[in-house]
Amino acid sequence: MFDGILRNVHKKTPLVHCITNYVTVNDVANALIACGSSPIMADDESDAVDITAICDALVINIGTLNERTIKAMLKTGRKANELSHPVVLDPVGAGASKLRTDTTLKLLDEVKLSVIRGNVSEVKTVYKGSGTTKGVDADIKDAIREKNLDEAITLSRGLSAQTGAVIVITGAIDLVSDSNKTYIIYNGHEMMSKVSGTGCMLTAIIAAYCAANPGNHLDAAAAAVCVMGISGEIAYEKLIKNQAGPSSYRTYLIDAINKIDEEVLKGGMKIEIR
Numbered sequence: 001m002f003d004g005i006l007r008n009v010h011k012k013t014p015l016v017h018c019i020t021n022y023v024t025v026n027d028v029a030n031a032l033i034a035c036g037s038s039p040i041m042a043d044d045e046s047d048a049v050d051i052t053a054i055c056d057a058l059v060i061n062i063g064t065l066n067e068r069t070i071k072a073m074l075k076t077g078r079k080a081n082e083l084s085h086p087v088v089l090d091p092v093g094a095g096a097s098k099l100r101t102d103t104t105l106k107l108l109d110e111v112k113l114s115v116i117r118g119n120v121s122e123v124k125t126v127y128k129g130s131g132t133t134k135g136v137d138a139d140i141k142d143a144i145r146e147k148n149l150d151e152a153i154t155l156s157r158g159l160s161a162q163t164g165a166v167i168v169i170t171g172a173i174d175l176v177s178d179s180n181k182t183y184i185i186y187n188g189h190e191m192m193s194k195v196s197g198t199g200c201m202l203t204a205i206i207a208a209y210c211a212a213n214p215g216n217h218l219d220a221a222a223a224a225v226c227v228m229g230i231s232g233e234i235a236y237e238k239l240i241k242n243q244a245g246p247s248s249y250r251t252y253l254i255d256a257i258n259k260i261d262e263e264v265l266k267g268g269m270k271i272e273i274r
Contacts, residue, residue, distance in 0.1 A: 014056035014211035021063025024197030031201035034258035037208035057211035063092035077111030086114035095125035187229025231256035
């Protein structure tokens with residue numbers, strides 16, 4: 001499973017344009033470098049379209065929206081579509097404000113998305129056009145557990161059928177779906193939720209994996225989710241060993257992303273297919 005996906009990333013070193021939020025932008029850049037890709041960030045509309053044209057993939061992250069960056073997101077999204085580059089949307093906090101929700105829906109309407117990656121509350125908002133979140137975190141009542149897993153799978157497949165995108169829902173249990181097939185991934189550690197930016201990093205890594213594996217965005221996204229989850233587990237082991245805290249954990253996480261190869265991926269992934 002996932003044969004060649006990581007090798008393709010290191011072989012192609014895809015350049016990923018990220019219009020992302022300023023809270024986590026440095027960690028996103030470092031995570032892309034760690035996974036074998038290369039980052040570039042440009043969010044002014046007079047610059048961003050030209051940058052997208054020289055890149056292999058585009059990440060649109062709405063975590064710190066403003067009117068200027070919204071214009072750049074729409075223009076670069078359309079440019080990436082013209083070039084058949086993968087576009088990955090992270091609808092951070094969709095449902096928390098009218099601007100975030102309206103911008104997400106406008107992006108869905110005007111840009112063909114390859115992957116949508118969010119927590120379950122954000123994904124519900126994308127699917128229904130409205131919703132609730134706890135800031136940028138999932139509403140606790142939405143959390144994916146074994147008892148509501150089938151409902152979450154139905155949600156992810158329905159949104160995939162509606163948008164044509166691969167849907168990635170992350171949380172204690174992660175789902176990666178197209179309209180017919182779902183990967184259920186049990187990797188990761190709860191410590192990942194104690195560090196700002198792990199979701200943003202994953203979104204960018206998914207874009208890099210999709211750019212390097214253009215024929216199989218579903219498997220590319222699932223492999224990226226597994227890599228991130230395994231990295232979270234490895235980082236936690238090092239955290240305990242060194243009696244360290246969340247700042248060190250972030251560093252250990254990026255280190256682990258850099259060290260994972262296909263052997264570690266195959267030996268560590270906890271995955272079910274439906």
